[in-house]
Amino acid sequence: MENDELVQNMVLELRRGILSIAVLSQLSREQYGYSLLKALSDQGLEIDQSTLYPLLRRLESQGLLQSDWRIADESRPRRYYVISTQGKAVLTKLKREWSAMVETMKQMLS
Amino acid sequence: MSLIDRYIAEVGRHLPEKDRSDIEAEIRSTLEDMVEERRHHATKSTDDEIIAETLEQLGDPQLLASKYTPLKRYLIGPGWYDVYLKTLQRVLLTVLPIFAAVTFILTLTENPLDFINAVGEAVGGAFNVGLQILFWMTIVFVFLERSDEVPNMPKGADTRAWTVAQLPKLPKKRQIRVAETVLNIVSILFVLIWIALPFTLARLQGNPVSVPFLHPNLWNLWLPLFFVILGLTLILEVFKLKIGNWTPALMATNVILSLISIIYIAALAITQDLVNPNFLAMLDNAAGSSELREVVAWTIDISAAVIAGTYVWSIVDSVRKSRRLSK
Numbered sequence: 485m486e487n488d489e490l491v492q493n494m495v496l497e498l499r500r501g502i503l504s505i506a507v508l509s510q511l512s513r514e515q516y517g518y519s520l521l522k523a524l525s526d527q528g529l530e531i532d533q534s535t536l537y538p539l540l541r542r543l544e545s546q547g548l549l550q551s552d553w554r555i556a557d558e559s560r561p562r563r564y565y566v567i568s569t570q571g572k573a574v575l576t577k578l579k580r581e582w583s584a585m586v587e588t589m590k591q592m593l594s
Numbered sequence: 595m596s597l598i599d600r601y602i603a604e605v606g607r608h609l610p611e612k613d614r615s616d617i618e619a620e621i622r623s624t625l626e627d628m629v630e631e632r633r634h635h636a637t638k639s640t641d642d643e644i645i646a647e648t649l650e651q652l653g654d655p656q657l658l659a660s661k662y663t664p665l666k667r668y669l670i671g672p673g674w675y676d677v678y679l680k681t682l683q684r685v686l687l688t689v690l691p692i693f694a695a696v697t698f699i700l701t702l703t704e705n706p707l708d709f710i711n712a713v714g715e716a717v718g719g720a721f722n723v724g725l726q727i728l729f730w731m732t733i734v735f736v737f738l739e740r741s742d743e744v745p746n747m748p749k750g751a752d753t754r755a756w757t758v759a760q761l762p763k764l765p766k767k768r769q770i771r772v773a774e775t776v777l778n779i780v781s782i783l784f785v786l787i788w789i790a791l792p793f794t795l796a797r798l799q800g801n802p803v804s805v806p807f808l809h810p811n812l813w814n815l816w817l818p819l820f821f822v823i824l825g826l827t828l829i830l831e832v833f834k835l836k837i838g839n840w841t842p843a844l845m846a847t848n849v850i851l852s853l854i855s856i857i858y859i860a861a862l863a864i865t866q867d868l869v870n871p872n873f874l875a876m877l878d879n880a881a882g883s884s885e886l887r888e889v890v891a892w893t894i895d896i897s898a899a900v901i902a903g904t905y906v907w908s909i910v911d912s913v914r915k916s917r918r919l920s921k
Binding site: 533 | 627
């Protein structure tokens with residue numbers, strides 16, 4: 485039982501590390517908070533909402549995302565996020581790092 | 595919608611002013627998305643239940659707000675913590691003994707016989723002063739923490755590459771602890787004042803209000819000698835503090851001075867009447883018998899033996915450590 489809790493904490497830590505990459509990768513097309521959450525969860529990455537929304541703001545303040553309030557489709561105004569030029573550059577580098585890490589881990593764990 | 599309004603107000607309350615309305619609007623729009631989604635899926639719940647469920651999914655509003663604003667949720671962080679502890683320790687160790695000693699002496703000069711009262715005043719006063727120091731020191735460091743200056747933290751990327759040359763030298767090991775010598779110095783000063791003050795006061799006032807504890811005859815030879823020895827010991831302690839190790843010269847001085855002290859104490863205890871006869875008479879009056887007088891006599895003999903014993907130990911200790919140093 486104790487181990488379960490340990491594992492859960494470590495998984496949370498791992499996930500926290502990859503959140504930024506995941507979010508950046510999904511925002512080449514603009515999304516609002518809730519649609520992004522669903523897009524991520526459809527692909528198997530469940531994020532706590534109270535983690536995702538602050539993260540979006542932080543990435544924006546770092547210049548990796550752009551956002552604006554807009555009324556799309558039907559009714560309500562929503563804040564739409566999309567990756568910035570700087571964000572794209574950063575994402576390219578991150579992807580490279582990630583592949584290297586996966587390779588390393590594969591070798592270690594095989 | 596009042597539940598949503600209340601939730602958003604609660605989040606906003608914990609947000610910094612400048613981002614508040616923006617974040618509030620975003621959370622509201624998200625909540626509306628979530629509620630709508632739930633309405634499609636769950637048909638049987640009422641609107642209020644759906645909203646409550648949605649809000650609970652988003653969780654504690656205060657926690658949500660804290661994720662938007664990584665405020666410092668501690669008083670003193672790791673950058674200042676060591677400095678804080680060290681400063682606090684140093685100040686307390688310096689101030690409290692001196693304060694306690696001064697309080698003790700002042701109280702004793704008012705009521706020369708009331709040792710218990712004087713000890714109580716000294717301990718109680720020191721406790722209060724300690725609390726004050728702790729409080730104000732903490733306040734100061736809380737402000738320092740919130741200023742931009744942070745010492746002892748790994749510096750950012752702007753510093754030059756670290757080389758081994760920057761490693762500090764190993765601190766020299768002291769054989770003689772600072773706290774020990776400081777304590778000795780304070781005790782010596784305290785003894786000097788305790789003995790000198792009542793007599794001086796009595797002489798100044800001409801007509802002594804209180805009865806001095808020590809025998810007046812001692813002033814002819816023994817007490818001046820005592821002050822000389824104590825003065826020399828004080829100088830020795832200062833050198834011990836400065837040098838920190840039992841160098842041959844320091845050890846030799848310590849051995850000689852300790853021997854002199856032992857001889858002096860033995861001679862004093864054996865050949866002299868230490869206590870003022872008036873004082874003893876007063877004790878007899880108070881007790882109605884000579885019981886207290888005997889207690890005083892015993893206490894003096896035992897104290898003399900103990901003090902002589904510590905000098906013997908001091909000799910042994912300094913010789914041993916001095917030999918270890920020369921190896």
